[in-house]
Amino acid sequence: MSTTPPQQPCETSHSARGNTYTLRRFTVGEGGPEQNPEAVQWNRAVSQGFHDGEPTAEATERALASMRAAGTRLRSVYTADPVPPAALGAERPVATFCSWDSQLTLGEGRSVPAWLISEVTVRPTHARRGLLRRLMTDDLTEAHRAGFPLAALTASEATIYGRFGFGAATFNAEVTVDAHTRLNLKAPAVGSVEMADNAAVARLAPEIFARFHERTAGSLTRTKKWWDLISGEWNWHKAAPEPDVRTAVHYDGAGEPDGYVSYRFLPTQGYQGTLEVVDLVGVTPQSRIGLWEYLCNLDLVTEVRYKAAQIEDPLMWGMVDMSAYTVRKRYEQVWLRVLDPVAALTARPYTSHRRVTLSIVDSMGFADGIYVIDTTGARTRVERTGDRPRTEEDRQGKSLPVVELPDGADAALNVDSLGSLYLGAVKASTLHDAGLLRVRDATALRDVQALMSTPTEPYCISPF
Structure with a gap:
């Protein structure tokens, strides 16, 4: 299976409703923003498409470095027509798209290559001109020719991708656990938990996640930017560091690390407040329950929120009072497209x-x-x-x-x-x-x- 990108950018054209567009497929080259002006404009267009702020110099540097490390394939669409006064310049893409290689765990020690798709945007003033369909068709055709069995994406709007052959394939739940009376379990939690140094957890996290990924059907490999997120060094959504992030590590009966949690405290009244989980990874369900016990038993914590719980969560079934476990939302996480x-x-x-x-x-x-x-x-x-x-x-x-x-x-x-x-x-x-x-x-x-x-x-x- 070949995954080697072309050495030079690929350029094609597209016409619709009397408008002419240029499509380019490229990767992030060596060097920083000055050496990658096209990728800089692509990144600005993505931020614009998802209603984020204008990327700072540091955010741009980090985004380019992350995409370069992941071998991300970028696609842009540019208007080839004259740009009216005060409108965004012709160098800013009117549509964006990217993809990179991953592995999808299937269970029983099996996995399959997966072609991940992300950062799909079309400027509203250029919508309904077939740009998304053209980008998707070109990218999936490349994936199919490269021998990928599957493509995958996460969707900000669930109604978009079914027509391209994607089906919702994994689901998560956004949950809240009431911590007023701490976490009481029917069976005692195993192992132990210690507060941890964020930088040390960032170094330890890839190995723990790899063990979780290997045994969890539906899991996809992560890119390097995850470890900056869980340590609080950099939040790519906020484009800023998060010094309020804290971490803890779970250890098994032999004292070996087998889980970690990253979280932040959100004051709600006086000194009390809510814990928001940034990332929670345990090699086993038991290690994850141990981390939940730690979070719910922290002083001044009234509730713990987590946006990526299992639909059938062992934690809820292990609680003495499962009414303290509230599902706020159920949502599709990964969409799969069989190629x-x-x-x-x-x-x-x-x-x-x-x-x-x-x-x-x-x-x-x-x-x-x-x-x-x-x-x-x-x-x-x-x-x-x-x-x-x-x-x-x-x-x-x-x-x-x-x-x-x-x-x-x-x-x-x-x-x-x-x-x-x-x-x-x-x-x-x-x-x-x-x-x-x-x-x-x-x-x-x-x-x-x-x-x-x-x-x-x-x-x-x-x-x-």
Whole structure:
């Protein structure tokens, strides 16, 4: 699988509604902002698109260094038409997009390469001109040609990406735990916790996260900028240091570090206040519960807030009073896009022995076709056996809200639904009840459900 970017920027053109645009694909070169003016303008456009402040010199330096270290592929769209007086200059992109390489954990010691997409913006005055579709098509085509089985993103607006074949694949919960009476557990917490030096935790965190990532289905590898965030050295959202961030480390029974937490105190009344978790990583659920006990038992703390809890959280079930655990919001974290069903489905572990024929509908063409998944032998076998029958909607390149079930197929679904099914975030029967999965009969539905079910729910704590 080749991931080597072109040595020189790539440039193409795009026309829509009488407007002409230039599209460029490039990477951050050596040196600072002066040597990378195009990347500087790209970064300014991203901040503008997400309503952030104008990047400072330090924020720009850090952003460029982070993208260079990650091997980020940047895409920009520029207007090629004359710019009216006082409008943003032609050097500022009207649309941005980027991607980089990662690994997605699948469980049972397995992982698969993942192409991560982020910083997608289109200036409102240039919307509905096909710019996002063009950027997405170009980027996914590059990923497919490079041999990536999957692409992934996190979405600020959930309605955007289904039409490009992305399906919600992992979910998190934003929770609050009442700490007025401290944390009382049904079973005693294991190990011990100590307050820690932030800089030391930043050095220790990558190794602890790597152990968490290796054993947690749905987890994605992190880039270097995470360790600046958890130490308070630099918050890339606020573009500033956070000296109020504190850290603690959890140690197992042998005294080895196996978890850490980064948090800040938010005064609400007098000396009392709320703890907001910045990052909480434990190699095991028990180490995470131990860190929660530490947070809830700190003096002057009335509640602890965390934005990335598991949907089925062992902490809640371990509490004597689970009513002290409040779910404020449930949201989708990672969206997956299957680019190569043979590679993606072969890499995935299975706990059931079945043979199923799937018809996959993909309006962009990458995954479209009839596939057989056979786990009845010693090794999983996935094979593309042919094209599926085409409809008028297919020929027009439209997504199909209701898919047809071809003769000989056990089940049929759109590629976005396959992305949701891939890690076990949803049951096949739930998709069927929602009208998103067509099956031959009840036996076929049971086979698909048994085949795609997973022992644990997928969990990702790394937005990007």
